[in-house]
Amino acid sequence: MRTIDLRGQKLSPAGMLAAVPRATQARAEALETATRIVDDVRTGGEDALRAQAEKFDRVTGHDLRVPGSHIDDAVAALAPEVRSALDEAIVRVRRASTAQVPDARVTDIGPGARITQRWQPVQRVGVYIPGGKAVYPSSVIMNVVPAQIAGVEQIALASPPQHDQGGRIHPVILAAAGLLGITEVYAMGGAGAIGAFAWGVPGLDLDPVDVVSGPGNNYVASAKRAVAGVVGTDSEAGATEILIVADAAADARLIAADLVSQAEHDEQASAVLVTDDAALAERVAVEIEQAAAATRHSERVAVSLAGPQSAIVLVDDRDMATAFSNAYAPEHLELHLTDAEAAAAAFTSAGAVFVGDQTPVSLGDYMAGSNHVLPTGGQARYAPGLGAYTFLRPQQVISYDHDALAAVREGVVALANAEALPAHGEAVEARFQGAAEGTTTL
Template sequence: MRTIDLRGRELSLAGMLAAVPRATQARAEALETAARIVDDVRERGEDALREQAEKFDHVSGHDVRVPAEHIEEALASVDPAVRAALEEAIVRVRQGSAAQVPAPQTTVIGPGAQILQRWQPVSRAGVYIPGGKAPLASSVVMNVVPAQVAGVQQIALASPPQAAHDGRIHPTILAAAGLLGITEVYAIGGAGAIGALAWGVSAIGLDPVDVVSGPGNNYVASAKRAVAGVVGTDSEAGATEILIVADAGADARLVAADLISQAEHDEQASAVLVTDAPELAAAVDAELERQAAATRHSVRVGVALDGPQSAIVLVDDLAMATDFSNAYAPEHLELHVADAADVASRFTSAGAVFVGDQTPVSLGDYMAGSNHVLPTGGQARYAPGLGAYTFLRPQQVISYDRDALAAVREGVVALANAEVLPAHGEAIEARFTA
């Protein structure tokens, strides 16, 4: 990986942001392409989806609406060990998601005046599950379970058709859907799936959803931006990112293994090491070369590590590493530093924080109980990862009796007149005049 040396420099937030390694050109191209794909689906529906499947997935003549028997067959044939792992992940993610549903709360403003704060689930959610380079059955759990915990009644799932499986969705993804009771499933991939969920496709019985969620590549993330305002979306969980902050005491072998674990997702994956120890940086670089050559997806990993989005960043100390990490706002942040638990609170901008060298991102991808659908591209500075709250709408229910309204009558009228909106005040007065 390339090295970015920030030592001895006084950098503002803008300076830190400028130093962050990003594949900005690739993201810009993805946004333009995704918008065209989404528009095509909106205008031509099933015809566009089938053309996209043939072009991108090399599949034709497949069932776009997945028959129930395909789900049943997948569930019946799934490896027992995989089924057991999925069932355990479901239990853990359900526990983690339950804490994300606030209880209703009533605030008494005064006698006869109250506001009920409640959180209403959306009626219908659409979840996208990648299946190209990696069939992410775990993402079925991460998307569906929070929606179910939130109380969503209708959940539609989309995932790419697979040429290797005669145009069907990957069987492990279908099995995970079956375990969770999902019956509305569509063999649709990429940005087209996001457009289909957002706009609906009547020819295949797909009604528009209220919220679209799920991870994917940069095209999927960009498609969410293209449908923003039409539906709600989770954060843009695009090509994966890992940033590791490590000091001289870190184990170079483990640091390299964790960087590679995310680089194997996609050629556009970002792998960043931030350290104040040049000797560790050199050791990690050597480990990356050794381990990357031995892993199954070595070519993909090599492209990701050599890309402009990946780097080893040298800093002066932990404080500078913290500032850099908070500016970068990584999807996944690992802390391989002394007293990691004590300093974790300083790292405020990250999709999820993994504390200590025994808490790798791979754990969060499957069994931690946390959610692995997380913001990328710096969005963790202001956006959360996927959770039950993604599918909830906070709503205030206001209730005043006549005496409570009378107590604020003059104030409302005064403000209405000050804003030259007299009918507002007249609506109040109408309740006190015959």
């Protein structure tokens, strides 16, 4: 893992980003392929999905629409300790998601003039759960629970068919869906699944959804871009990222463990440490070499940590560390600082902030109650992580009576004429024509 020394340099946000570039080439290459796969599903429906399953998943003849008995079997076979953990995670995510649903608010603009701000859930959601290098029942919870809390009436779930499961979805993913009462489940993966949700598949009785959510690889993220405008999507979650800001008092062993924990996701994962203490940087370098070699997915971790997207970054002071983090806008930000609670307010751009060395990202992945579907690639500068609000539409309800309209009558007409849209003003004046003729009184 390389060390980059930025001390003594006056860098703009762009200059800081250039020091640790993200792995973007694979995403760019994936867009063309993902668009083609989505189009194949739009025109070919079930036949296209089966062809893709054979090509990408080595599965044929499977149930594209999962029978309810498969879900029941998976729930029955779930290991007790895994079920207990899933049940607890569901409770915690429900509690946190409930706080994300705004109450309706009424604003009285003037006598007889009222605007109600309300939040309406979308009707139908498609949740995608990946099934490649790891199994993600936790992602079932992170996507389904917020949609349920938002009030979504129809939730469909898709995950790739597994060759070693006889074409079924991984049983732990199916079990998580069963625990949440999801019965509309499809064994389809990757960009094809995103296309199926966006356009629907009549042969499977799969109706188009309003919003697609869920993590995935570069092809899934690119497919979301391909269907944008047809359906709503959450953020284009790509390869995972962790950035740790640490001071001299931080524990190098814990920092190394947390960097490795995210690097095991994918060879393109980004693992970055930012510190103003050179001695800590040296200790972390030693610890991370040992931790990376000892972990189960050591080869994958080694590729991630050796990539240009991962580094130990030396900075002059806390202000520079804060500026670097806010420019980078990581998916996951950990603060290993002696004053972490007080310092957290200054770190404004991150998908989620993990405060103190006893709050690792892996806690957020499973049991913290926060959501682990978060913006990557710097999107945290302007986009939130997934939550109940992902499935809600803010809506304004306007109510004016005759007197309230009369109070702004002249202003509407003046602005309509100024914009060369006289019919706008005439629509208002039509409401007062009766008064001039003696049939209506103000």
